[in-house]
Amino acid sequence: MMILKVDTIKIADSFMKRLRGYMFHKMPPKSEVLIIKPCNQIHTFNMKFDIDILFMDDENRVIKKYVAVKPGRILPVVKNATFVAESKTGLFMSVDEGEQIRFELSN
Numbered sequence: 347m348m349i350l351k352v353d354t355i356k357i358a359d360s361f362m363k364r365l366r367g368y369m370f371h372k373m374p375p376k377s378e379v380l381i382i383k384p385c386n387q388i389h390t391f392n393m394k395f396d397i398d399i400l401f402m403d404d405e406n407r408v409i410k411k412y413v414a415v416k417p418g419r420i421l422p423v424v425k426n427a428t429f430v431a432e433s434k435t436g437l438f439m440s441v442d443e444g445e446q447i448r449f450e451l452s453n
Contacts (some may be wrong), residue, residue, distance in 0.1 A: 348445055351452040352437070353377040356387070374434050379449050383429035393417040398438040400447075401427035407446045411438065 350450055358380060359427070372394065374380075379430075388399065394417065401410040401424040410424045414435045431449070 348441065348447045350379075350437075350441070350449050351377075352379050352433075352449055353452055354379070355449055355451060356380045358382045361435040376434050376436060377452065378433060379437065379447070380432045381429060382432065385430040386425070386427040387421060388430055388432070389420045390415055391415050397432050398434045398435050399422055400431040400438055400441060402429055402431060402447075404428050405446060406448055408441060408443050411441060411443050413438070 354374075354377065355368050356378065359382075386401065390397065396414045396416055399412040399415055399421070400408050401409055409427050411422060415421070
């Protein structure tokens with residue numbers, strides 16, 4: 347299992363938090379991850395920056411990885427994904443599909 351150290355972990359686990367995600371936000375710090383759950387499909391409408399996306403299952407395994415997704419996109423439904431991790435482009439560079447990962451605070 348890969349442990350990914352980050353400065354901030356935000357959880358979007360209500361309807362409004364999931365709906366909003368990173369919409370209308372300024373660019374987050376490079377070491378911030380937004381966990382959206384439950385979730386198996388996302389869009390990037392009204393976003394101001396590119397993001398990296400990990401679609402993950404209940405065992406924290408990466409099912410699908412997208413890199414540098416531009417604003418205004420709709421990604422397809424990812425079968426068996428139960429949550430999504432989003433971050434500013436670059437944070438997930440070392441993560442591969444099929445890998446099991448855990449996010450931990452670095453401080």
